[in-house]
Amino acid sequence: MDLTPVLIGALPKVALHDHLDGGLRPETVLELSRELGLEVPGSEPAAPSAQAVADWFQAAADSGSLPAYLSTFDRTLAVMQTAPQLRRIAREFVEDMVADSVVYAETRWAPHQHTSAGLTLDEAVQAVQDGLDDGVAAAAHDGRRIVVGQLLCYLRHLEPTDDLVEIAEARRDSGVLGLDLAGPEAGFPASRFRAQFERARAAGLRVTIHTGEADAPSSIADAMDCGAERIGHGVRLLEDITGEELGPIAARVHREQICLEVCPSSNLQTGAAEDLSSHAVGPLHARGFALALSSDNRLMSRTSTSREMTLVARAFGWSLEDLEQVVLTGLENGFAPAEQRHALRDEVVLPAFRAAALSGEVPGGEALSE
Numbered sequence: 001m002d003l004t005p006v007l008i009g010a011l012p013k014v015a016l017h018d019h020l021d022g023g024l025r026p027e028t029v030l031e032l033s034r035e036l037g038l039e040v041p042g043s044e045p046a047a048p049s050a051q052a053v054a055d056w057f058q059a060a061a062d063s064g065s066l067p068a069y070l071s072t073f074d075r076t077l078a079v080m081q082t083a084p085q086l087r088r089i090a091r092e093f094v095e096d097m098v099a100d101s102v103v104y105a106e107t108r109w110a111p112h113q114h115t116s117a118g119l120t121l122d123e124a125v126q127a128v129q130d131g132l133d134d135g136v137a138a139a140a141h142d143g144r145r146i147v148v149g150q151l152l153c154y155l156r157h158l159e160p161t162d163d164l165v166e167i168a169e170a171r172r173d174s175g176v177l178g179l180d181l182a183g184p185e186a187g188f189p190a191s192r193f194r195a196q197f198e199r200a201r202a203a204g205l206r207v208t209i210h211t212g213e214a215d216a217p218s219s220i221a222d223a224m225d226c227g228a229e230r231i232g233h234g235v236r237l238l239e240d241i242t243g244e245e246l247g248p249i250a251a252r253v254h255r256e257q258i259c260l261e262v263c264p265s266s267n268l269q270t271g272a273a274e275d276l277s278s279h280a281v282g283p284l285h286a287r288g289f290a291l292a293l294s295s296d297n298r299l300m301s302r303t304s305t306s307r308e309m310t311l312v313a314r315a316f317g318w319s320l321e322d323l324e325q326v327v328l329t330g331l332e333n334g335f336a337p338a339e340q341r342h343a344l345r346d347e348v349v350l351p352a353f354r355a356a357a358l359s360g361e362v363p364g365g366e367a368l369s370e
Contacts, residue, residue, distance in 0.1 A: 001320055001357070002360075008310045009100070010362040012102075013100065014334065015102045015106070017262075017292070018295055019297050020080075021073055023107075025092055025299075026054040033078075033079055038078055041057060066271070077113050077114070081119070083126075083127035083130075091132070091135040095139075103145060103349065104336070105149075106150070106334065108153050110183075111152055111164065150175055150176055152176060162199065181197075183210070184214070185215035186215050189222050190219070198227060207228050209228040211231055212231060212237055213272050216236060221249045230260075231261065233261065234261075241283070259291070262284075262293055264276060266296035279315070281312055282316035291329060292326060292329050293326050294330075324349075331344060332345075
């Protein structure tokens with residue numbers, strides 16, 4: 001079967017690794033920057049335009065290093081400091097997921113970076129939840145089904161605090177699905193936050209940790225020792241594999257089927273891989289590791305989950321069955337209640353892939369062009 005961008009675009013998808021502050025629409029950055037009197041990214045020497053904003057973010061993020069890549073977020077964070085701004089951006093996140101045929105999505109963000117205009121951490125979390133709820137309600141009104149939740153990120157370079165654990169505990173039944181650790185890896189081990197993640201796991205909260213992108217495989221072991229149930233990126237795990245022999249860390253990830261949240265395009269931008277053909281996603285999938293494909297930062301990488309799936313399928317000759325396996329793995333490893341995820345699996349994902357296998361079409365799918 002020819003896995004065209006149109007077919008892949010219409011298939012139901014899962015997005016486990018998508019940053020709220022990395023997925024703004026260029027139009028939204030333009031409008032909010034103007035409202036705040038901020039310099040519009042990409043506005044010099046030409047007049048500001050959404051196209052110029054998109055061009056600027058992609059070019060600036062093509063840095064070859066994680067710290068330089070992360071510096072582009074200063075521009076998006078500047079327009080995400082009030083409740084209306086956060087609510088709008090969260091609503092647009094859901095709208096964009098629906099447009100990409102994503103049926104299960106987790107958006108992650110760091111509340112500590114959104115208090116400069118006076119919001120408390122809890123007020124910021126509520127604003128994001130209001131936007132997510134708005135988006136889900138609008139999707140339901142249009143007959144589109146999606147389950148969405150948020151992950152609260154600690155940042156490696158900041159001092160550990162208990163506040164996000166407390167907020168996640170209080171909001172576990174109202175949209176907060178778990179905790180994450182993001183930011184620069186080198187020099188900031190996950191073990192600095194061991195106490196926070198141990199408290200979270202003891203309370204039944206779910207944990208994922210960014211690791212194995214800009215640091216060695218040992219950082220992956222450190223994250224798992226801190227209670228990570230999923231690994232954000234984890235592509236340097238390939239360094240612990242020689243031929244068919246798995247090193248101790250790779251063997252542990254494989255044995256426990258720890259889900260790797262793989263985002264190929266952003267890995268190319270941060271220098272975790274030189275090109276797609278040499279990216280770890282192909283070899284890891286072939287060796288039976290649990291993988292979920294996501295877009296990471298749609299603005300910086302000018303991408304979508306559909307595009308990531310299309311690129312990987314082309315690069316490694318994946319079949320429809322390979323894509324189905326990755327989608328089901330993502331859904332199985334989501335942090336929302338199991339009954340919600342299993343209903344999506346049985347009522348949406350499996351029927352759509354079955355229909356695609358039989359006819360090459362997805363009934364009711366909104367196909368996306370290249």
